[in-house]
Amino acid sequence: MGERAEGEGRAQDEGGRTARPPGERGRTAISDRVVARIVAKAAEETAGSGGLDRSVLGVGLPGRRAARTDVRVHGQIVTAKVALSVAYPMPVRDVAQRVRDGVRARVEALTGLTVRQVDIDVAELERPGGRTVS
Template sequence: MTVPADPRGVTTVADRVVQKIAGRAVTEVPAAGGAARRVLGIALGDDELQDHPVVDAHVDGGVVTVDVEMSVTYPEPVADVAGAVRRRVDERVSSLTGLRVAQVDIRVTSLVTGTPATRRVE
């Protein structure tokens, strides 16, 4: 995106900058976490809360669209966490870049427990 800063020049915000801001905003929401990269729908690794979410952003003029892949802590309500993430991403991207966030699409790829599962052997 390019906006006139003043008569001396313009400011351009790259897609990658918005991606980083949005990714950081996701991690600021309790119960939201990272997602493993996927190829043909198959996870390459595990979905972990401490990992980074997968974020894609597109800047078109002064408008941004963001796609987020993330995990949610079980048993938190998925819709509530996704709504909180959507609001936080909108707030952070808007305040830090001056761009208008038109859409934040969220894909929850996994529910993760706060503690690793243990197997019981009898």
């Protein structure tokens, strides 16, 4: 009595194999680059915000690029900076807050990391017709 057979009390997967508890499975590392892509996508999906004009040496090029992001992951804590455009005449403060909330929710839901801070830099105002004001 008191003896346990190997695997007793552990969950089994579909193949009938014994699954190890989460603490024994190893660890998952999520790079800053992956989190930066999640941040850029979440910012892009927020109504009223958008990417930035493309340019080389100050000369404008056709098309737009994604919002510029700078993300740091320290253990389980994320800090992010996002440079983006806001569609004119949308209220800049409201758009920035929606981006902040969306980024925080998306990163935490997809990675399980805690977002401590999201700084927003409104680098451009996008006028109707695609013209921008820097």
